[in-house]
Amino acid sequence: MRKIFTFIIALGCTYTCLAQKKDFSYQFYGFIRGDLFYNTRANQAPVDGNFYLYPLDHDFDSQGEDLNATPNGSFYTFTTRLGLDMQGPKIGKAKSSAKIEADFGGFSASTTMLRIRQAYVALDWEHTKLLIGQTWHPLFGNVMPDVLNLSTGAPFQPFNREPQIAFSWHTHRINLTAAALWQLQYTSSGPYGGSESYLKNSCLPEFYVGADYRHEGWIAGAGIHMISLKPRTSSTVIDGMGAEQRFKVNERMTTFSCEAHIRYKTPKWYIAAKTLMASCLDHTALLGGYGISRIDPVTGEQEYAPIRHSTSWINLTYGTRWKGHLFAGYTKNLGSSRALVTDVQYGMGLDIDQLCSFNVAVSYNLPHWQIGLEYVPTTAWYGDTDLSNGRVINTHSVTNHRILGLIMYYF
Numbered sequence: 001m002r003k004i005f006t007f008i009i010a011l012g013c014t015y016t017c018l019a020q021k022k023d024f025s026y027q028f029y030g031f032i033r034g035d036l037f038y039n040t041r042a043n044q045a046p047v048d049g050n051f052y053l054y055p056l057d058h059d060f061d062s063q064g065e066d067l068n069a070t071p072n073g074s075f076y077t078f079t080t081r082l083g084l085d086m087q088g089p090k091i092g093k094a095k096s097s098a099k100i101e102a103d104f105g106g107f108s109a110s111t112t113m114l115r116i117r118q119a120y121v122a123l124d125w126e127h128t129k130l131l132i133g134q135t136w137h138p139l140f141g142n143v144m145p146d147v148l149n150l151s152t153g154a155p156f157q158p159f160n161r162e163p164q165i166a167f168s169w170h171t172h173r174i175n176l177t178a179a180a181l182w183q184l185q186y187t188s189s190g191p192y193g194g195s196e197s198y199l200k201n202s203c204l205p206e207f208y209v210g211a212d213y214r215h216e217g218w219i220a221g222a223g224i225h226m227i228s229l230k231p232r233t234s235s236t237v238i239d240g241m242g243a244e245q246r247f248k249v250n251e252r253m254t255t256f257s258c259e260a261h262i263r264y265k266t267p268k269w270y271i272a273a274k275t276l277m278a279s280c281l282d283h284t285a286l287l288g289g290y291g292i293s294r295i296d297p298v299t300g301e302q303e304y305a306p307i308r309h310s311t312s313w314i315n316l317t318y319g320t321r322w323k324g325h326l327f328a329g330y331t332k333n334l335g336s337s338r339a340l341v342t343d344v345q346y347g348m349g350l351d352i353d354q355l356c357s358f359n360v361a362v363s364y365n366l367p368h369w370q371i372g373l374e375y376v377p378t379t380a381w382y383g384d385t386d387l388s389n390g391r392v393i394n395t396h397s398v399t400n401h402r403i404l405g406l407i408m409y410y411f
Contacts, residue, residue, distance in 0.1 A: 023089035030082040036405040038073035053155045055400035057382040078104040094123040131166040138208040143261040145315040147327050148361050148374040148406045156313040156329030158284035160186045173214050181206040188283045189346040190231045201230040219263045228254040235300035253304035255279040275312040282348040289347010291340040305336040327359035336390030353392035354381040368410045376402040
């Protein structure tokens with residue numbers, strides 16, 4: 001009897017496993033990537049210089065020598081990537097899928113640490129889709145530059161992956177998206193540096209709604225983004241007697257951004273562009289942040305004003321085996337909606353009035369292979385903050401010249 005019972009259990013387990021595998025499939029993918037680069041000066045470039053953004057301002061020593069005018073370069077392979085796509089089984093009428101993707105780029109001081117890039121599950125019905133997990137921020141979207149540098153057009157193109165719940169409705173030509181997002185690896189700036197606590201304490205996720213239209217190689221669309229941060233929950237004030245007092249405060253900074261994008265793609269041509277009115281999107285690798293517009297003299301509670309930026313880029317590539325790449329990006333600091341009361345600001349690149357970059361590249365492409373060379377001159381106009389409107393004045397320019405050699409093997 002025991003043997004028969006054991007046989008029945010084993011048969012049932014075998015049937016269950018076969019049933020689970022019947023509508024299930026998976027596929028590994030990824031690449032091995034090597035980046036060899038050279039810069040003529042020091043730059044804002046996380047991930048040990050691989051994620052290039054813009055040149056740093058002058059830093060003069062006691063003899064008037066610019067400490068940042070020092071060339072640098074290196075060769076890295078830690079952005080090598082491995083991913084797994086899974087399909088099925090069906091849940092009711094919905095097709096299920098999942099993805100997990102990792103590289104060795106880290107997200108802290110370590111750049112040789114295995115990290116999750118994407119990890120999500122999705123349910124896809126005939127016209128609707130629900131995605132839960134970490135993937136690309138909707139502002140990154142389906143329209144992004146085709147360039148060789150790892151930064152993929154940042155700081156002109158938003159670059160961010162966040163945990164999110166995203167819902168979309170789609171037809172053959174139209175796609176509507178709504179998403180709620182939380183921060184993890186890419187965080188907003190604030191009084192305590194970069195941290196997800198500003199969004200966590202606000203008890204509100206980021207929100208995005210957008211629409212795309214597709215037709216014969218074209219994509220055109222737009223979206224609106226909202227973020228609400230609580231920079232502090234307490235303040236410290238020195239009273240008239242020199243004693244330190246602490247107060248519980250209720251601070252909040254809420255602001256909106258909008259974007260529009262367009263792309264045309266054929267087997268040989270790729271033409272794309274995006275423009276943003278960006279507000280506090282420094283967590284997406286754009287210039288941005290906020291300043292202090294009011295300080296309560298008794299409790300020290302602060303009010304904040306976002307710093308707005310106009311950011312645009314355009315990209316053109318042509319070819320198949322031999323491919324030419326052109327990219328141009330421009331950002332302008334538009335200041336704050338209210339006057340600031342102190343020069344203390346939180347964000348990235350807030351002392352930059354304008355930023356301009358060009359990418360010129362050529363790549364040789366074979367099945368599973370890409371070899372390329374890219375030249376990137378970038379100029380930043382640094383200056384002082386005008387507290388009356390948050391704009392940057394008294395500017396001077398700083399330029400970096402970057403040369404990148406790339407080799408990739410896809411699988």
